[in-house]
Amino acid sequence: MKSPCALRILVPIITGLALIAAGGGLYPAAGQPFSLVNFRGEDVTINARGLYYWDTVSSAAQMQANDAVTLFLALPLLGVSYRLTQKGSLRGKLLLTGTLGFILYTYITMCFGAAYNPFFLIYVALFSLSLFAFVLSMMSFEINSLTAHFSEKLPRRWIAGLLFFAAAFLSLAWLGRIAPTFMPGAVPLLENTTSMFIQAMDLGIVVPVCILSGVLLLRRRPWGYLLASVGLIKFLTLGTAVSLMALNMARLGVPVSPVELTIFPGMALAGMVMTIFLLKNVKEVQGVK
Secondary structure (H helix, E strand, O other), X not given: OOOOOOHHHHHHHHHHHHHHHHHHHHOOOOOOOEEEEOOOOOEEEEOOOHHHOOOEHHHHHHHHHHHHHHHXXXXXXXXXXXXXXXXXXXXXXXXXXXXXXXXXXHHHHHHHHOOOOOOHHHHHHHHHHHHHHHHHHHHOOOHHHHHHHEOOOOOHHHHHHHHHHHHHHHHHHHHHHHHHHHOOOXXXXXXXXXXXXXXXXXXXXXXXXXXXXXXXXXXXXXXXXXXXXXXXXXXXXXXXXXXXXXXXXXHOOOOOOHHHHHHHHHHHHHHHHHHHHXXXXXXOOOOOO
């Protein structure tokens, strides 16, 4: 159960670039936020500090929370999981793939959501490198024998239920944000972005994958075990990031929905518990690839 040789090159480069990107985003800088009216007529407050100078205060708070999770959770997980993967551990490979999924998602959003800054090419490199690393890691699993590595005690129904809940919550939350834009004269709350790219990614990719992985897991299909495992680990990191985003926005006085302040941390906690159960029920079967 060896990992592709290319990961020996990709993972250290991803680690180094993500360290620079996240560290740069969190680097303290002086400045005074100012208000302006964007081209849609929205009143927005520009951060006017550091790397995220031209982003709004709300966007900068979210990106810095993501930087903190990348620096203090994702990168340590990436290092530990890669070492375990090199030793032939299935747990390590699942952790590695899920963490690469989080990094991929994060830097797709930075490429398309952050106001242009000097780190743009770093974001592009992280997007590209983590995409290929994620695909290579997914392809390295011997899918036909994967079911044999999971205990019968794995709480499949609970895991599938969490995935279905995540899909339903994201669908309702994002469609609820999109629906008001169909009203005559409505101005979408986009601040410094040109479209709802997060909602596009979640509704177009994350929600269908959650539903598919839950259904396949309940049917004991190998792809269900793989997609659910990777999805849980990704949700653990992403849920933590979104929870910190909401808390950071509230700290800075940015309006945050009470639902976001409760549901996302709850999902992150549930994801952590299910991830622990998942890893405890992985059998490192010798000779099964």
